[in-house]
Amino acid sequence: MDTKNLSAPARTRSHAPGKNHPDRRHSHSGIVHDNARHTTRFTVIGNHLAQHRELSLLAIGLAVHIQSLPAGALVDIKTLATRFPEGTTRIAAALRELEAHGYLRRTRERVPGGRIVTRTVSCNQPGRHEAADATAHRPPARRPAPAERPPRKALPAVPKPANSSPALIQTAIDLLASLRRTDPRLLLSATDAEHLAPGVVAWLEREFTPTAVRHALTSTLPDEPLHRPAALLAHRLAAQLPPLPPFRAPSPPPAVRHPLRNCDGCDRGIRMAEPGLCRDCRSDPPEAA
Numbered sequence: 001m002d003t004k005n006l007s008a009p010a011r012t013r014s015h016a017p018g019k020n021h022p023d024r025r026h027s028h029s030g031i032v033h034d035n036a037r038h039t040t041r042f043t044v045i046g047n048h049l050a051q052h053r054e055l056s057l058l059a060i061g062l063a064v065h066i067q068s069l070p071a072g073a074l075v076d077i078k079t080l081a082t083r084f085p086e087g088t089t090r091i092a093a094a095l096r097e098l099e100a101h102g103y104l105r106r107t108r109e110r111v112p113g114g115r116i117v118t119r120t121v122s123c124n125q126p127g128r129h130e131a132a133d134a135t136a137h138r139p140p141a142r143r144p145a146p147a148e149r150p151p152r153k154a155l156p157a158v159p160k161p162a163n164s165s166p167a168l169i170q171t172a173i174d175l176l177a178s179l180r181r182t183d184p185r186l187l188l189s190a191t192d193a194e195h196l197a198p199g200v201v202a203w204l205e206r207e208f209t210p211t212a213v214r215h216a217l218t219s220t221l222p223d224e225p226l227h228r229p230a231a232l233l234a235h236r237l238a239a240q241l242p243p244l245p246p247f248r249a250p251s252p253p254p255a256v257r258h259p260l261r262n263c264d265g266c267d268r269g270i271r272m273a274e275p276g277l278c279r280d281c282r283s284d285p286p287e288a289a
Helices: 057-068 077-083 088-100 128-137 166-177 190-205 210-218 229-239 279-283
Strands: 104-110 116-122 260-262 269-271
Touching (some): 057 088, 057 116, 077 088, 166 190, 166 210, 190 210, 190 229
Antiparallel strands (some): 104 116, 260 269
16 A cells, blocks of 8 residues: 555646636736726826836926916916925926927017017927928929830831832732731731831732732731731731742734725735835836826
8 A cells, every 4th residue: 555656746737827827926916907988177198208218207297287287377387386296496307308308398489568488388299390390391202203115126127129119108008007807906007007018019019919918918827916916017028028920021012003005006905004005016116097
């Protein structure tokens, strides 16, 4: 019976402090607020004043008292010394603390009667007016210049025709303008059409009809969207340019057929340019009657 149970803990483990098991040693050491919502006779005080790390307790309490007063109330040193048990020296030092940290502004002004008075302004948020004035006098921020659009990439070169008469150029422009009827993606601007027109004229010079040129430009187009249709057409005009037709010697002009006339000598019918004698009568002219 004297054998010990080695699996039993030596002593009961305490719960670790946490969200579900608070540490009871510190549960009653901090401040506990018993707050009620104010509906009348209250003043809103910022924590920047109530928890100020550089102001003295007297300065903080004096600032709270001053901010709770109505406009026009006296807050000179004598009035405050009469209200509170602290003397004028401590109250004057507390007012200087508030003035140094921006919670009070005291200025001397001359009234119409010639007397000099001290104007006191209480600030519940120091630096608010200075920030507003700085914003008002701040020069307007420069708007960033709009990003310049990159220059348009030049279109590929097109073949140059041997004869670029205005009539042929207009025929080529009309052909290019009609391509969008075959494929709406081939909508061209006037500038693009003027650039491509000499290439179309070069095809027309090679004995291609406008219908054949249109078929060469619009057949087997890619299925994806055409971002630069003019560049595609310029490439096709240059890459698929057919060779010049073979040289043909000009055919002789057809023989001239003169009208049939009667010879003035023998009255025989013969083709002559003008009335007169035939060849036989010119060599052996007939005797005059």
